[in-house]
Amino acid sequence: MDLVPLVLEGHVPAIARMISRAEAAYPEAADALAEIYKHAGQAHIVGITGVPGAGKSTLVSALIKALASAGHKVGVVAVDPSSPFSGGAILGDRVRMSDAAATSGAFVRSMATRGNLGGLARSTLEAVDILDAAGYSPVIIETVGVGQDEVEVASAAHTIVVLSAPGLGDDIQAIKAGILEIADIHAVSKSDKPEAAATVAALQGMMALGAAMTDTRWNPPILAVSSLSGDRVRELVDAISKHWTHLQENDELCGRRHSIARTRILATARHLFQRKFDEGDGSLDGYVEAVIRRAIDPSAAARLLLGWEKNT
Numbered sequence: 454m455d456l457v458p459l460v461l462e463g464h465v466p467a468i469a470r471m472i473s474r475a476e477a478a479y480p481e482a483a484d485a486l487a488e489i490y491k492h493a494g495q496a497h498i499v500g501i502t503g504v505p506g507a508g509k510s511t512l513v514s515a516l517i518k519a520l521a522s523a524g525h526k527v528g529v530v531a532v533d534p535s536s537p538f539s540g541g542a543i544l545g546d547r548v549r550m551s552d553a554a555a556t557s558g559a560f561v562r563s564m565a566t567r568g569n570l571g572g573l574a575r576s577t578l579e580a581v582d583i584l585d586a587a588g589y590s591p592v593i594i595e596t597v598g599v600g601q602d603e604v605e606v607a608s609a610a611h612t613i614v615v616l617s618a619p620g621l622g623d624d625i626q627a628i629k630a631g632i633l634e635i636a637d638i639h640a641v642s643k644s645d646k647p648e649a650a651a652t653v654a655a656l657q658g659m660m661a662l663g664a665a666m667t668d669t670r671w672n673p674p675i676l677a678v679s680s681l682s683g684d685r686v687r688e689l690v691d692a693i694s695k696h697w698t699h700l701q702e703n704d705e706l707c708g709r710r711h712s713i714a715r716t717r718i719l720a721t722a723r724h725l726f727q728r729k730f731d732e733g734d735g736s737l738d739g740y741v742e743a744v745i746r747r748a749i750d751p752s753a754a755a756r757l758l759l760g761w762e763k764n765t
């Protein structure tokens with residue numbers, strides 16, 4: 454069944470089925486996804502990232518409500534970590550977010566990370582394309598800022614919000630995770646807790662250091678928000694939309710689109726390459742033996758695999 458026309462009309466069950474096909478990486482879905490890609494490109498893509506437990510899902514629920522009441526048709530793609538750290542949170546995420554979604558006409562979808570045949574970055578960003586083509590904007594991606602795939606997904610947004618949680622020691626975990634520098638907006642979660650002020654101060658200190666070294670025209674704001682009380686959620690919504698306007702008015706959107714396209718091509722290529730050999734087409738094994746015997750070195754074997762050098 455051709456789901457594309459229904460997806461473009463915003464037909465919710467068709468959107469859900471199309472995302473499932475993308476997630477399962479059905480070869481038959483490739484043409485439909487290519488068609489959908491052509492129709493996407495209007496939505497403002499917002500990435501929300503931060504360490505496990507930072508408060509991302511709770512914040513996304515609060516954002517859905519705030520954005521929907523301002524008249525936006527909000528899409529959310531959440532990457533479920535399904536990792537030992539947060540196993541129990543997954544069902545909770547779905548329930549909480551679908552509450553928010555049910556009251557607002559938003560579309561919320563969780564992507565499984567485990568056993569994802571399409572590659573996490575590929576299938577998540579295809580789900581974003583589907584929502585984009587179906588007329589959702591903004592489309593929010595929630596992803597844990599840990600691990601290459603997840604960070605890649607977050608980097609494929611136009612506006613990246615890095616969420617830091619207060620209290621977990623004095624240092625900011627986002628630094629350790631290496632995601633602080635990708636932020637367009639810094640948010641500190643759980644501002645109802647007294648420790649939040651110290652986290653804001655630490656971020657401000659770091660930004661002051663960073664400001665001397667960079668000359669980006671957008672100066673990432675730091676906002677402490679409480680998803681529980683709703684404090685400053687509106688300000689965060691305003692900052693997100695201000696960043697979008699900034700990208701458009703300062704001709705920075707082209708640069709973003711360029712780097713997003715690069716990221717997507719490379720992520721998919723890397724995944725396809727890896728899968729080709731994981732599925733055991735046999736070409737790798739011949740080189741493994743040769744590398745063990747030290748007949749060739751691993752880097753020569755890699756070039757042979759890629760077909761960049763001829764086997765002599």
Ligand SMILES: Nc1nc2c(ncn2[C@@H]2O[C@H](COP(=O)(O)OP(=O)(O)OP(=O)(O)O)[C@@H](O)[C@H]2O)c(=O)[nH]1
Nearest residue numbers: 504505506507508509510511539542643679680681
């Ligand atoms: N006090 C307070 N607690 C919050 C707030 N936002 C989230 N929390 C709590 O922080 C915990 C983690 O919140 P989540 O929204 O599940 O965090 P997450 O970043 O989505 O976590 P993972 O998806 O597991 O990475 C939960 O127990 C929330 O109730 C807040 O504004 N104030």
Ligand SMILES: [Mg+2]
Nearest residue numbers: 509510542546
């Ligand atoms: Mg979550």
